Amino acid sequence: MISVLNTIDTGHEDMIHDAELDYYGLRLATCSSDNSVKIYDIKSGTQTLAADLKGHFGPVWQVAWAHPKFGNLLASCSYDRKVIIWKESGEWTKLYEYSGHESSVNSVAWAPEEYGLILACCSSDGSISTITYNQDGGNWDVKKIPGAHAIGVNSISWCPAISADLHLDPLTNKDAPKRIVSGGCDNLIKIWKEQGDQWIEENRLEMHMDWVRDVAWAPSLGLQRSMIASCSQDKRVVIWSSDDNVSWSPTILNTFDDVIWSVSWSLTGNILAVSGGDNKVSLWRENADGQWLCISEVAKGLGQAPNEERSTL
């Protein structure tokens, strides 16, 4: 059973494109076509608007909270080709603005906290940028992967730092190899690995027949197997699994009725939430035989009374 915890009337003047709770699940950030980002304090069934961040001049596509050990940081990316990192210190202010992309920035993702404060973003100009906070200089270093995907990059996700690699200190995982997975308009999924100063293409996964809209690397418990979920304009969701992060084998989770826009893993990495153009959300879990089963379909429409939306397993 899953039940509605909160219903938040965002007050946005246009469609919402992303919403995310922070690390502790106490704050909600939403972003919209009305060019604004809003932050709500969530407390047992009630919510209050904490901030209305205006700084983008175009629809804001995605928001991402940083790990709280870096302070209260929120990154947002927009059609206006900019990435803004907001910081709360009493008030919410713009901490850093990155305008190194030449087209709409479609996705932002913070690196696992073990690596330090690193933000990755990708754009329709075909490139991926990583922005690293350099504590010594107090400045932000930018590294770019130009031409990562022809036409454009739609989504990125970081490989978790907790890894089965023996030589890594489980406490810090600082030295775990940094990997990013990206999906783009060339129908490809690419895995990038940082080597020295460079991001190199380690792998490319071919399966989708249309633009890849979202990719998500599953959180790791330290087990050998790592998984990546990808979804595409071709209405399919594919689960990629690998035992060594080198060779990946695909499993088609399902072919849906409409375009799939997003995939999201739960914290323990065993339930996948899938949503798409038909306005539906479904949850999927792998059974013991390695088959993916739909366990629940939620939120067929927000207009229904919350009671009706409860769905059973």
Next chain:
Amino acid sequence: MSVHWSSEIMKWEYRELQATAMSVDYSGNNVLLAGRRWLAIKHISVDDDSGDIVKKYPRPSKYDAAGAEWCQTYPGQKLCAIASNQRVDVYEWRAGNDLTCICSLRGHTRVVSDTHFHRQDHNIIATCSIDTFTYLWDLRDSRKPIVSLSAVAGASQVQWNKVSSHLVATAHDGDIKIWDYRKSSSPLHYISAHLCKIHGVDWSPHHEYQLVTSSHDGSIKYFDINNARKAENVIMTNFPVWRAIYTPFGNGLLTIGVGWGGLPRVEQAGVIGIWIGGTLTHRLVGHTDTVQTMVWRPNTLPSNYQLVTWGRDQTLRLWTMHPSLLKMCSHYLPDDLENEDINSDVSYASTISSINDLSVSDNKGEEIQMNKIVHKTTTSIDEEFESIREMANIEVTDMNIETRICQIHSERNGYTANLQVTFPRNVTEQTIPKFSWLSGTNVDSGTTIKILQAINRTAYRKKKEGHRCLLHCLKTLATSIDEIPVKSNEDSDSMKSSQRSHSESENAGDSCIPFPRTCGAKWCGVSTLVVFNRPPNTRRLSLKPETGTPRSMSSLSLTPGLFTSSYTSVSPHATTTPSPTNASGFPQLHHRHASNSITTFYFQDRWKAQSRRAGSMRSRGSISGCLAPRVLLYAASDLFPLNRTLAERYVINADNPVDMCEKNAKVATEEGELELAHAWGLAGLAARSLDARTVDHIVSSEESMGWTGHPLCCNLVQALITHYAKSSDLQTAAMLTCAFSVFNDTNISSSVSTISSSSCGNSTSPYSTINQYSEISADGWTLPIILRSNSCSEAENLNTEYSGTKSEPSTACVIDKSTAHLYHCFKRAYADVLHRWQLLYKRTEVMKLVRTYPETVMGGMGTMSGVGVVGEAAWECAWCGRTVRGPACSSCRRLSLRCGVCSRGVKGLVLACGLCSHAAHAHHMLAWFSQHDTCPTGCGCKCVIEGNSIWKGVKYV
């Protein structure tokens, strides 16, 4: 910063005309002023400052003149076009006194926003309107347009290329479209230039492929149309820019703003900015209100450029450009010409006027005169063209005596230069031809300007000496190209890639931006699902039922029916004639269609109803009123085998696994988790047997060896852990590893456990105030280390020596290294879950059991900062930076810690600040803080005051 200038040489005021548009004719001597009630022609000349209007013609009309324009060709110099509402009237100024309307161009269905005569063919005129169409008309048959260029958004500007005769640029809201009018079906290039409306477009006088745009968003962008994905250069101003035009000389730019440019009216209104190399260097001051039009006076000598402006203050002004400005723009000025400036100017102007005088007499005479002139100059152009000989790296690709144009192609070292030489008609012997770059040139614009200078210089010199110049100019070109430093491979690669990306981006813009998602679900926190989607009864606008959800945002613009309506109402100039005066103030930035159309895409019905109610005005607020986008949070904790209550109640006591297992079994039973209780029971049994052996292993080590290998002991425990991990029950798996960490870890000699990330703070508010004082800590909490150890020891018996529980490897469950590592990973992942649940204390206990390998280097922070080690403090040596745990550094053999007060080494008791980690002798510290509240090192930390809150938080834990 910028120099204020008032270099106007003439000023005339005509209040009664109420003119809204101005244009200067081909000769540069007649100015047309058009208003609602009058058309007036003014003869401007420096000598005769009568201030009188030459001719005034009544123009009874309800509408303002949106634009007035003289045809800028010799044969068409008597033609002018007046745009007014949906119509464009073309007048002919006959015999110097009769202004006759020769035709009216009717075709547009909305206000005409701009007109532009073709630069060579006086019969062709381009008009554009906010009805989204751009028409080309042939004046010989003006009933309907000869070419129609269709776009999605209304056009605000139309401009013919200054070099090529086929190219025309139109501005649509924030985008530029480049057309070859011979292929009218689709634009050659599509440039997503600005996020706000583009007010002005100007082609480069020197380059076929360069243009500059000015926009309401306050930016001015230079584009190379062949590589238009990115602006070549961007100038950010602090005011909305109404017009930005190239200087005909060098590389300068002139700008006028919209309204008062965000500055107090008196100060800013009517200031013309001159930008050189991206900075505002000069301001032309004189106009007391917004400047509406500025044009370069045609047919002035290259050494004497003049600007003609008409402002809202109803004054017409004539400005000269100071020679120093020309120099700053790196315009070539022939030194020896400077003295002759005035003379040549006069003679030059008189030449022009004499032609006028002759030609106005009657039409026949004009033709004869023209023929004469053409004939006369043809000889010289023949000579010029004949003079060209074979030259290395120079290839003449086109030579046309009729149009007096010659095109040259030159290639060297990977550089390509395509130059067009245009010999003007009806000019004196001294006039040099006009040089401009064609597309295909890949030399950067700075260098092209320099080469142009060199060529101009050569041309001047040769002309002055009375020689033909073309051959020498080409020689100059060839040597200049030779002299450009050879670019490296990288450059040429990037060149290639930019060319490639050009082809990719030909239809760039929204077509490669994914269609916005309006529905999504994200797992956040431990078990919360955040869902947002479109409100109910949203009916998608069906493009075609079978197409499904579109791929890219360009699909939004494929629905023109929607768009024309929403666009025009967004455009600030929709209902009135465009002029800088009625543009709205700066801070109001216009949303692009993207944001509007995503709503309209799904809410077509509603939007129609809305617009009917509210007339044609569209209010975003009211649309949104019925949207009310919502986000739902779902609690899905039942889907996960993670239980917060259990986490809270579970006991972690690694020193006494038996006790831990039994207590946890009880907790699980009480919570109704019988299966877990059973598992804990089994684990308890295994632990008891292991524990027993630890004690009496000396007595019967053989037996104990047997028992540890028994399937119900270690194997059972491992199987349990594996089972729970596989079924994603992280909580149980991690707790079991915690219980057996004592047995698992004995083969690791060092028992020092570190906690790198402390979890201190008030547990009711995880947003600790700590980080708000420091900027950002990129590498772990800025939380002090001393605090960690303190908080931990305060919490429980953390400073126990693990060596005490060390046992012989033989008695433990021998697990291989990878399993041990895996178990640490479980604990870590579980610690993260606890952290998210804000069970910070429990988390610390789990993290304590994550063992690090002894060789791991720990990171420190400041010279005197400590490094977190449970039970003892460590710091970086003040001298060598190594991590030290005692008073003396082992490598540099000095006292490693320096006192923050007396700067000497510290041996005894040390106190460190909880916030900034600066340390000092305890007694020094106490003495210092009895009088001060800031850190003695001068780091600015208010240790006593701010540190206090942290310590308080610790007590809660």
